Amino acid sequence: MQNEIRKQLGMKSALTVQSSMDRPNIKLTLVKRPAGCGGKNTVQESYDFIYQPLVDELRADKSSFERTIVYSKINWCGYGYEEVVRPLKNGDKEDNIEKCVAQFHSPCTSEMKSKVLSDMASPGSDLKLLFATEAFSMGTDSPNVRRVIHAGVPKTLEIYIQEIGRAGRDGKSSTAILYYNKSDISQAVPGMTDGMRDYCNSKTCRRAYLCEHFGCEFSEMNFKHECCDLCEMECTCNQCSETKSEIPSEMEQTDNIIDVPQSATDVGLKSSILATVIDYFESENECLNMPNAAIYTGLTKELANLISENYQAYLSGTIILEQYPKIGPEIAENISIIVQSIVLNNSNY
Ligand SMILES: [Zn+2]
Numbered sequence: 557m558q559n560e561i562r563k564q565l566g567m568k569s570a571l572t573v574q575s576s577m578d579r580p581n582i583k584l585t586l587v588k589r590p591a592g593c594g595g596k597n598t599v600q601e602s603y604d605f606i607y608q609p610l611v612d613e614l615r616a617d618k619s620s621f622e623r624t625i626v627y628s629k630i631n632w633c634g635y636g637y638e639e640v641v642r643p644l645k646n647g648d649k650e651d652n653i654e655k656c657v658a659q660f661h662s663p664c665t666s667e668m669k670s671k672v673l674s675d676m677a678s679p680g681s682d683l684k685l686l687f688a689t690e691a692f693s694m695g696t697d698s699p700n701v702r703r704v705i706h707a708g709v710p711k712t713l714e715i716y717i718q719e720i721g722r723a724g725r726d727g728k729s730s731t732a733i734l735y736y737n738k739s740d741i742s743q744a745v746p747g748m749t750d751g752m753r754d755y756c757n758s759k760t761c762r763r764a765y766l767c768e769h770f771g772c773e774f775s776e777m778n779f780k781h782e783c784c785d786l787c788e789m790e791c792t793c794n795q796c797s798e799t800k801s802e803i804p805s806e807m808e809q810t811d812n813i814i815d816v817p818q819s820a821t822d823v824g825l826k827s828s829i830l831a832t833v834i835d836y837f838e839s840e841n842e843c844l845n846m847p848n849a850a851i852y853t854g855l856t857k858e859l860a861n862l863i864s865e866n867y868q869a870y871l872s873g874t875i876i877l878e879q880y881p882k883i884g885p886e887i888a889e890n891i892s893i894i895v896q897s898i899v900l901n902n903s904n905y
């Protein structure tokens with residue numbers, strides 16, 4: 557591979573500097589996106605699930621939005637871009653929002669590409685959110701990318717590690733979030749390697765998995781929550797213990813929570829959970845394709861309300877299934893994924 561890169565860059569006798577593949581300042585997180593039930597709308601919803609919180613975050617405050625790259629297939633780059641620049645509900649365009657967002661893929665003109673490259677190379681430029689394909693990778697220099705998001709799964713771990721390596725090149729803490737579902741990593745996907753599949757299904761430390769795959773030395777992090785989503789669950793630092801104790805146990809969650817004083821972010825979080833859960837329920841109910849499907853599936857507006865009001869109790873698919881066995885394990889799991897993902901998108905990295 558190195559020889560190939562050198563050949564492509566026309567470097568015959570250039571000095572090769574090989575740094576470790578392990579990048580401890582990048583936290584590795586995997587999030588399941590809802591499984592679709594086929595049909596175009598559902599695929600779109602699956603991307604909205606990833607993009608909408610980003611679009612809302614950028615629109616809410618451009619200046620505090622940290623530079624983010626979203627990798628996806630080419631048509632979903634365009635879709636994400638359009639979601640940001642489309643007029644607001646009242647028909648107005650938001651001031652200068654176009655400056656904050658860009659696309660980078662093969663069909664872009666070389667002029668467009670070099671504009672993106674120079675904006676990304678400059679830490680102070682307005683460009684905050686870049687929708688890109690694999691084309692944005694090697695040889696790009698963007699020091700202050702704080703988040704790399706994958707909407708869908710790269711074919712190989714080599715591509716994946718190359719792309720998450722765009723984050724935190726200034727050495728500061730950064731996050732890599734990979735959104736995937738079962739069909740992303742099915743055996744039917746051409747070119748998808750077993751390594752990539754196993755990484756998504758791994759039940760042990762993501763970083764340890766990558767270190768083993770690439771043969772680099774693994775060293776424990778100071779705090780487990782800085783390592784990966786799986787280590788974070790085991791972290792016992794003060795900060796993590798506090799957060800975990802705020803989540804009510806499965807028995808005491810239903811009645812009292814509405815009386816607790818709510819912060820503005822909490823209200824926003826709940827309404828965002830409510831809207832997404834209702835959308836999801838509607839798509840599941842449509843799949844059943846019969847009148848009053850909600851009665852048969854149990855996926856009602858009342859349940860959506862209950863979930864959004866008490867979202868902290870719905871972070872685990874197992875607990876949801878215990879309370880509502882009727883909905884089945886897959887839907888219980890999807891509900892917990894939706895809640896987790898929205899809570900995650902609202903917390904500060
Ligand atoms: Zn880990």
Ligand SMILES: [Zn+2]
Pocket residue numbers: 779780781782791792793794795796797
């Ligand atoms: Zn911790």
